[in-house]
Each structure stands twice: as C-alpha cells, then as structure tokens.
Amino acid sequence: MHIDKYERTYLIISAAVLGAFFAALLASALIFDVRLPTTTAFINPNTLSETEFANPGLRNRGNGQYDFYIVGQMWRFNTGSTEQDPELGYDIVRIPVGSEVTFNITSRDVTHGVLIEQHNLNIQLVPGHVGRQTVRFNRVGEFFAICHEYCGRAHQNMFFKIVVEESAAADA
Numbered sequence: 068m069h070i071d072k073y074e075r076t077y078l079i080i081s082a083a084v085l086g087a088f089f090a091a092l093l094a095s096a097l098i099f100d101v102r103l104p105t106t107t108a109f110i111n112p113n114t115l116s117e118t119e120f121a122n123p124g125l126r127n128r129g130n131g132q133y134d135f136y137i138v139g140q141m142w143r144f145n146t147g148s149t150e151q152d153p154e155l156g157y158d159i160v161r162i163p164v165g166s167e168v169t170f171n172i173t174s175r176d177v178t179h180g181v182l183i184e185q186h187n188l189n190i191q192l193v194p195g196h197v198g199r200q201t202v203r204f205n206r207v208g209e210f211f212a213i214c215h216e217y218c219g220r221a222h223q224n225m226f227f228k229i230v231v232e233e234s235a236a237a238d239a
C-alpha cells in the first residue's frame with residue numbers, strides 16, 4: 068500500500084503525540100500519584116441525622132488540623148456556624164491562618180457543587196456521596212465558597228464565606 072510521504076509524516080507525529088500523552092498519564096498516576104477528586108464514601112441522604120453530618124461544623128483535631136462537616140441543601144450550605152452575614156444571611160466560618168482543614172461535604176437533596184475561591188477545593192456534591200478534600204489555608208483573607216452546579220430557583224444564593232484570620236474564634 069502506498070502512503071504519501073507527508074501523510075506518513077503526519078501519521079507518525081500523531082501517533083507520537085498520543086504516545087507522549089499516554090506516557091504522561093501513566094507517569095502522573097503511577098509515579099506522581101495524582102488522583103482525581105472522587106467520592107470517598109457513600110451515605111444515605113435520608114439518614115444524615117444519624118451520622119457526623121447531624122451536627123455540621125468545624126471539629127478541632129489539634130495541631131492546627133480540623134475536620135469540617137458541611138451539608139449542602141436547596142439553597143444553602145449548612146456549615147454549623149452561628150455567625151451569619153447580617154444582610155444576606157449566609158454563613159461565615161472563621162479559620163485560623165495556617166490551618167489544615169479536611170472538608171467532608173454531602174448533599175441532602177439534589178446535586179450541588181462546591182468551590183472555594185483561590186483554594187484547591189472543587190467538588191461535585193451528589194446525594195448519597197461524601198466529598199472529601201484537605202485544604203491548607205496559608206493566607207489571611209476572605210474567600211467565598213460557592214455552589215457551582217445549577218440546583219434550582221435560588222442556586223445563586225447558595226454560598227458561604229470563609230474568613231482566614233490571625234487569631235480565630237473558631238468553634239472547637
């Protein structure tokens with residue numbers, strides 16, 4: 068079979084690029100241990116009251132480490148915080164700078180999402196699944212966590228604010 072010289076060249080280049088991508092994929096998974104954020108546990112959304120999610124909030128594990136349980140629902144994040152924005156009512160969560168927080172988030176009703184601006188947390192919240200991700204808060208500042216999956220009429224109201232501060236009055 069005759070293959071044109073240029074066609075052959077482009078076939079080789081295409082195969083080489085695909086091969087390089089596949090090698091990069093294997094290297095990231097097997098050598099650098101890169102994992103996509105994924106469901107870490109299953110949970111029955113109808114019986115959250117019998118789990119850690121019954122009392123959402125920050126749990127201090129000591130040594131600057133926290134577990135944070137959050138329930139997403141139409142159309143708010145229940146963070147267990149007692150502090151709300153006086154005008155709009157969204158939760159405000161205070162975290163001491165330098166903390167390492169393991170988020171455990173689930174949905175009570177429909178599919179939501181959560182993303183913390185300027186931090187490495189972006190999870191889809193599927194009912195029945197627990198999303199877990201550890202985030203280090205190294206910078207003082209105010210960061211919104213927003214729902215990024217369209218979840219109904221008041222989707223745009225579904226967010227909360229994380230205040231990273233020097234000396235926090237975070238609930239222990």
Ligand code: CUA
Nearest residue numbers: 179214216218
């Ligand atoms: Cu919840 Cu959009």
